[in-house]
Amino acid sequence: MPNFSEIPLIILLTKIDQVCPQVADDVRRVYYSNFIKRMIEKMSSRFGIAQNQVHPVQNYTIAHDLDDNTDILILQAFLHMLRAAGNYIEDYNTLREEEGNNDLNVRDNRLSQT
Secondary structure, three states, X not given: OOOHHHOOOOEEEOOHHHHOHHHHHOHHHHHHOHHHHHHHHHHHHHHOOOHXXXXXXXXXXXXXXXXXXXXXXXHHHHHHHHHHHHHHHHHHHHHHHHHHHHHHHHHHHXXXXX
């Protein structure tokens, strides 16, 4: 059974364009915004996770056309989620294999003692 407390947490900080005028003008400024930086620090502290687990993204609420810079933020966050999920599954499977081998070793030891 997986330990759900070990599932990696990732936070999507959404609607950054609505809370930061600097980013609303140009989403490429997201990592230069002191306001966004403080929000990332706040969420990191509040949830007890690393700052690189908090991803600012801009929603497509009004725009009718796709924007490469907005897409990049979303895709970076999605890629991070996929990597975290893959690492979790890999660690979980490794643990299951080790537990399975330990079960076999215990069983073999019991058989050899009888």
